[in-house]
Amino acid sequence: xxxxxxxxxPGKTIERLSxxxxxxxxxxxxxxxxxYSHELAKMMNLTPVQVRRDLMLIGYSGSQxxxxxxxDLVALIGKIIDSEKxxxxxxxGMGNLGRAITSYFSGKRDKLSIVSAFDNDLQKTGRIVAGIxxxxxxxxxxxxxxxxxxxxxxxxxxxxxxxxxxxxxxAGIRGILNYTSVPLTVPEGIHLEEYDIVTSLEKLAYLVK
Amino acid sequence: xxxxxxxxxPGKTIERLSxxxxxxxxxxxxxxxxxYSHELAKMMNLTPVQVRRDLMLIGYSGSQxxxxxxxDLVALIGKIIDSEKxxxxxxxGMGNLGRAITSYFSGKRDKLSIVSAFDNDLQKTGRIVAGIxxxxxxxxxxxxxxxxxxxxxxxxxxxxxxxxxxxxxxAGIRGILNYTSVPLTVPEGIHLEEYDIVTSLEKLAYLVK
DNA sequence: TGAGTGTTGATATTCAATTCACAATATAAG
DNA sequence: CTTATATTGTGAATTGAATATCAACACTCA
Numbered sequence: 001x002x003x004x005x006x007x008x009x010p011g012k013t014i015e016r017l018s019x020x021x022x023x024x025x026x027x028x029x030x031x032x033x034x035x036y037s038h039e040l041a042k043m044m045n046l047t048p049v050q051v052r053r054d055l056m057l058i059g060y061s062g063s064q065x066x067x068x069x070x071x072d073l074v075a076l077i078g079k080i081i082d083s084e085k086x087x088x089x090x091x092x093g094m095g096n097l098g099r100a101i102t103s104y105f106s107g108k109r110d111k112l113s114i115v116s117a118f119d120n121d122l123q124k125t126g127r128i129v130a131g132i133x134x135x136x137x138x139x140x141x142x143x144x145x146x147x148x149x150x151x152x153x154x155x156x157x158x159x160x161x162x163x164x165x166x167x168x169x170x171a172g173i174r175g176i177l178n179y180t181s182v183p184l185t186v187p188e189g190i191h192l193e194e195y196d197i198v199t200s201l202e203k204l205a206y207l208v209k
Numbered sequence: 210x211x212x213x214x215x216x217x218x219p220g221k222t223i224e225r226l227s228x229x230x231x232x233x234x235x236x237x238x239x240x241x242x243x244x245y246s247h248e249l250a251k252m253m254n255l256t257p258v259q260v261r262r263d264l265m266l267i268g269y270s271g272s273q274x275x276x277x278x279x280x281d282l283v284a285l286i287g288k289i290i291d292s293e294k295x296x297x298x299x300x301x302g303m304g305n306l307g308r309a310i311t312s313y314f315s316g317k318r319d320k321l322s323i324v325s326a327f328d329n330d331l332q333k334t335g336r337i338v339a340g341i342x343x344x345x346x347x348x349x350x351x352x353x354x355x356x357x358x359x360x361x362x363x364x365x366x367x368x369x370x371x372x373x374x375x376x377x378x379x380a381g382i383r384g385i386l387n388y389t390s391v392p393l394t395v396p397e398g399i400h401l402e403e404y405d406i407v408t409s410l411e412k413l414a415y416l417v418k
Numbered sequence: 419t420g421a422g423t424g425t426t427g428a429t430a431t432t433c434a435a436t437t438c439a440c441a442a443t444a445t446a447a448g
Numbered sequence: 449c450t451t452a453t454a455t456t457g458t459g460a461a462t463t464g465a466a467t468a469t470c471a472a473c474a475c476t477c478a
Binding site: 045099109150151197199200208 | 385415417
């Protein structure tokens with residue numbers, strides 16, 4: 001039996017793998033069965049070398065004449081980035097952004113789904129909002145433990161960010177996607193992805209100057 | 210008269226400068242006037258060296274005893290990343306995400322504002338949506354030229370992405386913030402920032418495995 | 419058959435970003 | 449005055465990511 005060696009992939013490569021897969025799904029729907037590195041590169045706005053390098057890192061080999069077999073490649077990417085049994089995600093902060101993300105995401109990935117939301121607004125709690133049940137934030141800990149949730153999306157107000165993050169960490173969350181404008185600090189071993197719209201726009205504004 | 214030397218700053222530094230400034234605003238409100246690199250680093254979840262290096266790059270000097278003067282630092286960052294007269298931004302695609310971003314962003318920055326939105330849904334066009342006027346996408350080109358818009362936020366459906374991007378480029382847009390799940394290619398000299406929620410979540414899912 | 423073309427896979431190189439290590443300096447305390 | 453401590457500023461080293469280069473291979477066509 002092959003031992004499940006854990007691949008230590010660069011973060012950027014993982015992001016690209018996720019995107020390769022999405023594009024490859026489309027190609028499959030268009031009836032394509034094989035693809036060359038330069039084709040995939042073009043669709044992703046990358047160089048062919050970059051694509052080949054990524055695929056080399058995950059140990060996938062193509063053929064000189066036919067390129068890569070899309071079906072196999074998709075399967076391998078899935079094997080690497082998906083959890084076998086899927087992962088449930090919660091979202092905290094059912095404001096505009098929270099609702100947008102929830103609706104946007106619903107049904108996009110079968111191994112990954114936002115299963116429940118939390119908010120402190122009693123108007124919203126106890127009901128279905130944007131297609132998923134919304135509970136009061138006081139119930140986060142219980143829910144996370146019971147359902148073994150590992151990932152949370154954070155879309156609360158700046159003021160609430162630190163407190164909610166603490167709750168999530170206390171509850172045992174292992175990864176946080178922080179969409180607030182407040183930078184977070186997390187302990188060793190907890191994974192954090194942050195993204196801030198204002199920062200992106202300010203960067204663009206600087207670049208076009 | 211000092212010649213306006215254009216600082217070639219690393220992209221990552223620009224992003225951090227934007228965030229330093231936001232945090233420093235808060236510190237000012239709390240009555241703080243000076244700050245040390247290690248304090249700023251802690252708030253940003255960075256190392257002190259990183260902070261000092263960034264400030265070195267923009268040519269700001271602190272004092273060994275008092276650290277950095279917040280007011281001066283904020284002013285300098287503004288000088289570097291803001292346009293003198295401010296910049297107007299448009300948003301294309303008034304769906305859930307578009308509305309969320311618009312409301313979220315409104316009034317956040319005085320030098321930067323989303324002034325108008327565009328959509329192809331006639332229900333929305335010609336009205337005020339999420340606080341800003343929403344026009345039909347056929348009017349993009351005229352608007353961009355007349356108002357000298359340089360930056361656009363793209364929140365349309367995957368299917369529409371390429372066409373709308375082409376319209377924006379034709380109209381003379383210089384920077385695009387792409388929130389769709391479709392990777393874009395832009396010509397030399399046009400700035401592109403892409404961000405995809407699904408990718409972030411898949412990356413997190415991989416990391417917590 | 420054999421030259422020509424286009425592809426992959428991999429090593430080497432370059433480039434960008436971060437971190438290390440420490441000199442220089444200011445302040446406080448003895 | 450001298451020592452101890454805490455800070456900044458920065459050259460050098462390191463790490464991480466992207467790119468260049470090319471051998472090996474498979475197919476095509478003359």
